Amino acid sequence: MTDIETPPSPGDGPLSEGSSESPPTRDGLEPKVAYAPGAGVAARVERSNVWRSMFRHPTIDTPRGRALQSFSNFFLHLYPVKIPKRVLRMRYSFRLGFIVTVLFAILVLTGVYLMFFYTPAVGSAYGDMQQLKTGVGFGQLVRNVHRWSAHLMVLAVVLHLVRTFFAGAYKKPREFNWVIGVVLLMLTLGLSFTGYLLPWDQLSYWAVTVGTNLVHYVPLLGGTIQNVLIGGDQIGQNTLQRFYALHVAVLPVLVVLTVCIHIWRVRKDGFAVERSSVGSPVADASTGTFEEEATTHPAPAVPATAPTHLYGGRTRILGVVDRQSVTAEERAVDDTVFTWPHLLVRHVVVALGVAATVLALGVAFAAPLRGLANPNLTPEPAKAPWYFAGLQELLSHFDPLVAGILVPAGGILALVLLPYIDRNPSTVARRRKVAIVVFSGLFAIAVVLTVIGTFFRGPGWRFVTPWTHWYVEL
């Protein structure tokens, strides 16, 4: 992203600030003497050409120094240099998007570890699972953490979507980023579902059998899609190999690519304005939209083609939109803080919290491993993975065309089209009662169906209470 800041913030110092070896450079962009002084080994290393070829800018504790480091560091460059202060508050987003990213990173790390001990073959997959449990150091723990991270990732993605809806953050100009988020939800479900089969035990075999048979209800193409997906007319070696390839290569690559676009667009589209800012001097209280942050300072002389109302104060040009206007965001001089360290510290804490949580869950609850998959013995009950249990519950009440196709496809389509259908620009809850009531109602139904399908169904899909019989395995 190109950030042009005019004029520079008060207090920005030259890069060589604090150094006595050389005067400041003309524009502060070519620090030559700001590396650590002294004769110690660390200082010598930091001054060496090799070190400087890797890290172009030293750590300088000034605003401009931090900005320069952010620009020149690949990982820090994923973040904006400065962020609005409100983003630091936990309730701004509950860090759900970041939590999903951390869980995905944990899944990649543990998944790569597991790949060293696993062969996607019907004859050996189950044995590999047993070997992982008994013959590989920390093998069972890593598998447990992988499993729990997968479940939590699905949960966190759904909560992220719900939070985004209630905050109204899918509205203009973030419509397409919401759509990308829905795509990420689908990819997450795909990742979890394809991984479900890999242990090749009774639980995975029959859960995937039930799950893939849902596809069969797609009109006309259902049978063909199912056959291509599982590589035959029943789950077997082809299925295992296909799911493995999807699980470890195709879907992760797609997720990484889509997440990059998702995060990039968060920066490009700007951070969502929360409702509390409606009281700002320039807020449009009738709508509660992002225009709340526009200022009404008198405009200086600006290019005739530019939106003049934006040039009164401190302006960050974020990008140029083809033929339309300059996309800009204006805020008061002191409403931003540096991402590093303010946000990064919080992210590190959240990441550690997430890691500790999945580790604790992994220690406390082992990933299930039933008997070897047996196509001739259906366990009672055979349930789809919990995130499809609501669909399975629906299928026991309605015609398959309705429950298997119209409802899920309609749900996905409605989510994709939501920001384009909901034209109400307000993000304030009391001004969008219809949207909130409809969404809450549908979401509550989905949750109730999922809970019933997961916890309250037993053999023959009869109603059971979980406190009398427990037929749940995650």
Next chain:
Amino acid sequence: MRTTRRELLRRGWKLGGTLLAAAAGWTTYESLRPLASAASGATINLGDPSTYQPETATYISQGRLFVAHTGTELYALSQKCPHLGCRVPFCDSSGRFECPCHGSKYDLGGEWVEGPAPRGMDRYALKVDAGKLIVDTSKVITGPSRGANRFLKPAKGPSCAPKA
């Protein structure tokens, strides 16, 4: 209006890209599409038809199917539940096929009796060749619609599904 060279090239690129995408999609589908030999089974000799007694269902593990004798007709029924693909065992006590997953039940002829299944159990083509019963598992005949009730009788006895 005359088409400019630039416009022609632009259209050419679009057409070429579309064709390339279609070709990529088709080849991907062809690669992933299971071959007939992998997707379906073989022809199985089931022996002398008279060995199958009336009002019984005999499991043939080789073909993952049941040979059901309704008293008047013989059927080769796929063990796969048409609801969501679970294996449907035959319950001797009730004289019906009972799916353990979602409670669908079928009579001896594989016709739907109750439960969420959309139709009766699928069948395979059967024929008698030189006195032998031959089933072709590559030829799946979609199960009868709900309400066929040609072989429906009251259950002989209690259901096999365990009490929850």
